[in-house]
Amino acid sequence: MFWERFYALCCLKDTKPNRLAKExxxxxxxLTKWKNGSIPNGEMLIKxxxxxxxxxxxxxxxxxxxxxxR
Numbered sequence: 001m002f003w004e005r006f007y008a009l010c011c012l013k014d015t016k017p018n019r020l021a022k023e024x025x026x027x028x029x030x031l032t033k034w035k036n037g038s039i040p041n042g043e044m045l046i047k048x049x050x051x052x053x054x055x056x057x058x059x060x061x062x063x064x065x066x067x068x069x070r
Contacts, residue, residue: 001060001061002034002039002040002059002060002061003034003035003037005058005059005061006034006048006052006059009052009054009059009066010052013052017031018031020051023051024047024048024051026044039060045059045060053066054066054067055067
């Protein structure tokens with residue numbers, strides 16, 4: 001679920017996951033892990049939520065509202 005939401009939010013920001021990763025210093029290997037089902041750690045989730053302007057709960061599938069708890 002994380003990858004699908006992350007990818008969709010990237011598209012909404014008119015960017016691609018690889019471009020976003022480069023901007024916030026994430027390796028392509030980490031992106032591959034996420035695509036294969038891994039979930040980022042807390043610090044990375046905060047960074048991603050801030051960049052993508054959404055809640056961490058949305059990224060990890062705890063809510064369907066991207067703005068809850070922000």
